Amino acid sequence: MILDGLVGSLYLSSGGGVDDISLIKEGIEEGVDFSTLPEEGATQVILIEDGEWEDVFWHKWYTVVRTQRIMI
Numbered sequence: 001m002i003l004d005g006l007v008g009s010l011y012l013s014s015g016g017g018v019d020d021i022s023l024i025k026e027g028i029e030e031g032v033d034f035s036t037l038p039e040e041g042a043t044q045v046i047l048i049e050d051g052e053w054e055d056v057f058w059h060k061w062y063t064v065v066r067t068q069r070i071m072i
Contacts, residue, residue, distance in 0.1 A: 024062050031064030042070040 027047050037043050045067050051060035 027062030044068050044070050
């Protein structure tokens with residue numbers, strides 16, 4: 001999946017819960033140190049889908065694998 005913002009920062013909004021957008025947002029918030037990101041330009045964030053079984057329920061989450069600055 002590629003999410004891209006054309007002008008300014010990409011803004012993702014979700015009502016919360018177990019939808020993928022909420023899980024991706026949570027993974028980015030927990031896995032990226034925003035103070036290290038450049039103020040201008042673009043940053044690529046690579047995440048993997050992960051999870052674990054608890055009885056018959058699959059608990060899914062996304063983990064940041066890598067961030068890198070993209071030269072535009």
